[in-house]
Amino acid sequence: MTDTTRGDVRLSGISKKYGSFQAVHPLDLTIPEGSFFALLGASGCGKTTTLRMIAGLEDPTTGTVRLGDQDVTALPPYKRPVNTVFQSYALFPHLDITENIAFGLRRRGIKSVKKQVDDMLELVQLGDHARKKPHQLSGGQQQRVAVARALINHPKVLLLDEPLGALDLKLRRQMQLELKRIQTEVGITFVHVTHDQEEAMTMADQVAVMNAGRVEQLGSPAELYENPQTTFVANFLGTSNLITAEVADSSGDSLVVKAGDAKLSLPAARTSAETRTGGKVLLGIRPEKISLVHADEAGTIAAGRNRITGRIAQSSFIGVSTQYVIDTPVCDAFEVYVQNIERDGRLTPGTEVVLHWNPEHSFGLDAAQDIDAGTEEEVTA
């Protein structure tokens, strides 16, 4: 594994400013060769601008873009070994599918393109449509042509700018698997820009979560989900219950924090905030990690678990699970997802309940942040 840095994409101090608007703050990012990398964030967070700077379609205000050993910052897009799949696909309407796919090869003076185009059509399963015009294909088919048109050039990096954004949900799921299959098959580095956290998590090996022109956190999907380090990541990837608490004891491996009457335990290793005794901290817990019991059976809860009392405000049955919203003294609208294995018929709105979870599943965040950053209401506002 001595060669692993050869094809890496390395962004150093790269930033983009439009007039007085800082679209991307200086950021450093290394995308390992052969990985499926996702840039995830809400619209306007700078993810597409970052992608376009790698493609050469946007000149960075500061910083450099390196592909392996080569500094490509000053190269125009047509001289970079990088290809893009555009959100609108941008298929050439006056050329048929074959000529669309062969476009890159022809521009580089390659005459015999038939074999390669046929291979590509097979890879994206569009062999029967070679002579059709783009407008005669469905959205999903056009999307695959756009992928084939880029991949035929064997780029060092394939850039995908929200390539599934225009497809309906079912097709999007299908194309996610398809793209993942193609990436595994060809082994090229994919950089995928998306605002859909589920898409990023299912497809990518590594995800960089971007917000307001900055990378908030970088890691594998599981790492980001299990151990978010900012409220934005905690709320944008899935749902988190965040409790404002006061640190009561920060001496051990586990912090003891107080929220209202409840004393909760929080692993110090999973806390990204500075913790002094008496200081504030946000304790986070994912809704599916929480168990719910009727208040009458509070005695059955094992010792050593974090527990909070509350009253069910809403419950919605969605098949595999039931989602409860629970009013608690420490956090209103506490979300709890319970698998429908053994349903307790008494758990209806208005019922007094006790929530409990393994303290190891809690994570701690800096309390100085906006507690609602990255929630749906905030993003769409």
Added chain:
Amino acid sequence: MSAFMRWVRRNLVVLAGLLTLGFLILPNVIVMVFSFNNPKGKFNYAWQEFSTDAWTDPCGVADMCGSLSLSLQIALWSTIGATVLGTMIAFALARYRFRARGAVNSLIFLPMAMPEVVMAASLLTLFLNMGAQLGFWTILIAHIMFCLSFVVTAVKARVMSMDPRLEEAARDLYAGPVQTFIRVTLPIAAPGIAAGALLAFALSFDDFIITNFNAGSTVTFPMFVWGSAQRGTPVQINVIGTAMFAVAVICVLAGILVGNRRKKHA
């Protein structure tokens, strides 16, 4: 209600369409029919008898074919000039933000909006003050000027509706600026450019007012027709008119055929 009235009701749209079509085509039919006339006097206004004399000798009238050839030449050159300039202006207006862009945008429409007779008179004043020799070149300059706005309008609409990502995609796929223009931009803008060019040709070929003011002693085909109408109308004028109409119809039909075939193949 009678069966007839019901039938009329059901086919009212078709009837109205046919009547309008007849209204449009009737003058052309008259021109065509009278090209086979053999008039008694100098004027070809009353039907006498069928004859193909004019068709077998289309250039039989003095100076007519000369003026026709001049008109075709002027139409060709002004089409080329207006299309090249107009396409460039359209791209500049659609793509770039520059100072006085708004002013240029509205000035371009002036020749379309201004009464032709005013433009003709002011052009003549300009040419006379510059001491220009009236003739082929002054006509050509005038025609390019008024055709320009039509080309700009047609091409601009096309360029504006073009997805800028297409050119980015071309650049991303190893096409330099020149290749991008030739392989992507131009083919996609082509229908707009062709429409502008056709419009320019038709406008230039049959322009009378501006040409009449700025031609000096040169005589174009529309001027010849106007002049001869005072002294008598030779049947050959109808022959030329019918031939032009036929050429236009053939062009349109060919366009439809090619389009249909492409659709079937694809």
